[in-house]
Amino acid sequence: MKSLFWKSARIVSPIAILAAVVSVGVSPALAGDRDRDRHRGYVDGSEFAGLAEEDSLLVEVSLSGSLLKMVAKAVGNEVGEAADLLSDIVSIHAVVVGIEENADRARRMVGEMGDHLTGSGWDRLAQVREDDVHVMVFALPADDGAIDGLTVMVSERSEDTLVFANIAGRIDLELVAKLGSGLDIPGLEHLAGHSLKSEIKKHKKHKKHKK
Amino acid sequence: MRDFGELDCPDCAELRRVLEERTDGRLPAEGCHEVDAHLSCCSDCREYRDELLLIREELRRLPLIPLPDDVVIDVLGQTVDREPVVVRRVGSLSKAAALVLAVTIPWLAWQRSEVTAEAELTRAVSQTCYVLGTTARALRRVEHAAVEDVFQKHFGAPLNRLSSEWLERVPQTLRRPGT
Numbered sequence: 001m002k003s004l005f006w007k008s009a010r011i012v013s014p015i016a017i018l019a020a021v022v023s024v025g026v027s028p029a030l031a032g033d034r035d036r037d038r039h040r041g042y043v044d045g046s047e048f049a050g051l052a053e054e055d056s057l058l059v060e061v062s063l064s065g066s067l068l069k070m071v072a073k074a075v076g077n078e079v080g081e082a083a084d085l086l087s088d089i090v091s092i093h094a095v096v097v098g099i100e101e102n103a104d105r106a107r108r109m110v111g112e113m114g115d116h117l118t119g120s121g122w123d124r125l126a127q128v129r130e131d132d133v134h135v136m137v138f139a140l141p142a143d144d145g146a147i148d149g150l151t152v153m154v155s156e157r158s159e160d161t162l163v164f165a166n167i168a169g170r171i172d173l174e175l176v177a178k179l180g181s182g183l184d185i186p187g188l189e190h191l192a193g194h195s196l197k198s199e200i201k202k203h204k205k206h207k208k209h210k211k
Numbered sequence: 212m213r214d215f216g217e218l219d220c221p222d223c224a225e226l227r228r229v230l231e232e233r234t235d236g237r238l239p240a241e242g243c244h245e246v247d248a249h250l251s252c253c254s255d256c257r258e259y260r261d262e263l264l265l266i267r268e269e270l271r272r273l274p275l276i277p278l279p280d281d282v283v284i285d286v287l288g289q290t291v292d293r294e295p296v297v298v299r300r301v302g303s304l305s306k307a308a309a310l311v312l313a314v315t316i317p318w319l320a321w322q323r324s325e326v327t328a329e330a331e332l333t334r335a336v337s338q339t340c341y342v343l344g345t346t347a348r349a350l351r352r353v354e355h356a357a358v359e360d361v362f363q364k365h366f367g368a369p370l371n372r373l374s375s376e377w378l379e380r381v382p383q384t385l386r387r388p389g390t
Contacts, residue, residue, distance in 0.1 A: 061338040071335045086339070094342045126353035135349045152349040165342045165349075176343060177350045 039090045041140050041149020041168035043117065048095040048164045051106050056098035057161060064091035081175060089169035100160040110136065110153050110162070117151060132157035139173075147171045222249055226256050230263060 052058035063071065068089065076083025099106040117138045118124055125137040133156050140149035150171050154163045167176075226249050232238040233246045250257050278286075 061342055063335050063338060067331065067335050070332055071339050074332060074336055075339065092339055092342050126357060128352055128356040135352050137349055137353050150346060152346050154345065154349055163345050165345050167342070167346060173350065177347050
């Protein structure tokens with residue numbers, strides 16, 4: 001009886017140790033995702049990724065949990081206010097997609113997303129149509145008058161791109177506008193290394209050159 | 212005892228090299244004849260041979276003293292029982308290699324994870340900048356549009372009544388279409 005116990009223990013213990021190691025490694029990431037998905041300000045925009053054709057531009061950003069905390073810390077060392085802003089943010093989610101072939105479908109999807117948001121308690125802060133740019137900004141008001149989420153959709157006809165961006169958490173709009181002026185947060189150039197903006201620009205240029 | 216260090220005769224030098232083999236009976240027969248022929252005519256070499264035989268005889272007379280047991284065991288331990296040198300070297304090399312691997316693999320894994328984490332953080336910062344920048348630009352655009360709208364509603368009509376000289380100073384975006 002005793003030997004049977006030890007035999008089974010010998011087989012089960014490595015599996016148990018492996019399971020424990022895997023769960024320890026994975027649990028913080030899962031916890032981050034759970035927090036994000038549970039937050040009322042989070043909006044999943046991954047359906048917009050379906051607009052991308054085979055060689056279209058497609059960038060998906062999904063930051064939450066410990067990685068976002070690390071970003072806040074790294075950015076905070078350079079710009080203190082950025083750390084204040086990011087420390088209250090639960091997730092940053094964005095989809096940048098080329099809509100050369102699917103402009104009409106993209107417009108329809110943006111409209112549907114707008115309807116879905118306004119039907120879910122989001123306020124449409126503004127909708128601006130200027131020349132070839134269409135901007136929609138939605139905010140989710142919190143009970144205490146603050147903002148729990150911000151969703152922005154920008155489509156540019158000349159660039160054939162659609163940007164869906166969602167920030168979930170307590171958001172200070174003034175701070176966003178102040179910090180993110182022109183996306184070049186001062187002092188972050190060397191931290192950001194290769195910039196996502198330049199990557200997108202390069203893709204667009206390559207696309208135009210191909211045409 | 213005579214000093215046999217320096218020899219002028221090459222035959223004598225050669226003989227003394229092989230003399231020990233001759234007295235031990237290990238020299239071939241032809242060599243033995245040559246040595247005996249030289250000894251019969253060289254008194255110095257004869258004397259050298261006699262000295263050699265005397266030393267040998269004296270050594271044989273020395274009493275036999277048995278080695279203490281621990282010395283025997285120690286000597287046997289270092290000779291007969293000793294592992295072959297190659298095996299020992301391989302053993303110590305494998306231990307060294309294991310030690311190096313034990314240190315290097317975690318270090319490399321740590322370095323790799325550091326590099327990966329750093330790259331991931333850099334990418335995350337870049338993505339954060341991009342999303343915040345896009346959002347900020349959208350907010351500015353909305354703000355600008357709102358200000359424009361308010362301006363149009365409240366100040367559009369009075370502005371349009373301004374003289375052409377003043378109207379030129381009003382930004383195009385604030386004018387009503389056709390003005």
